[in-house]
Amino acid sequence: MKSIATSVLLFVIAAALVSVVAVTLHTRGGAKAGDTTQTNVSVVGGSQTIEISAKGGFSPRDVTAKADTATTLKIKTSGTFDCSSSLTIPKLGYQTNLPPSGETVVDVPPQKAGSTLTGLCSMGMYSFTIRFE
Numbered sequence: 001m002k003s004i005a006t007s008v009l010l011f012v013i014a015a016a017l018v019s020v021v022a023v024t025l026h027t028r029g030g031a032k033a034g035d036t037t038q039t040n041v042s043v044v045g046g047s048q049t050i051e052i053s054a055k056g057g058f059s060p061r062d063v064t065a066k067a068d069t070a071t072t073l074k075i076k077t078s079g080t081f082d083c084s085s086s087l088t089i090p091k092l093g094y095q096t097n098l099p100p101s102g103e104t105v106v107d108v109p110p111q112k113a114g115s116t117l118t119g120l121c122s123m124g125m126y127s128f129t130i131r132f133e
């Protein structure tokens with residue numbers, strides 16, 4: 001009898017763990033779907049601002065933005081001491097060392113539809129890409 005009770009208990013614990021994992025995966029899926037709504041791109045008065053955070057890489061890594069629009073890139077750092085603080089945007093001939101914490105503004109001239117702009121850490125290990133449509 002005792003062993004049956006133990007088996008039931010183990011089954012209940014296993015079921016609980018499985019549902020926790022399922023909920024966690026589902027929540028992650030939701031967060032990914034949220035990324036595509038692009039909360040980091042805002043368009044105000046004919047120009048757009050794109051926010052990207054740099055710490056252990058860049059986030060978000062894939063951004064879709066409006067073509068033919070003056071663009072302000074805001075790179076946010078917060079306790080960033082890894083190499084993602086060394087940012088280059090080859091297409092713009094831009095290179096800077098981001099402060100450990102703060103906001104760095106990069107003015108990006110209007111880009112053609114279908115073009116992309118890629119930012120890299122100094123070693124090319126981390127990157128982000130903005131697609132203009």
Ligand SMILES: [Cu+2]
Nearest residue numbers: 083121123125
């Ligand atoms: Cu790097």
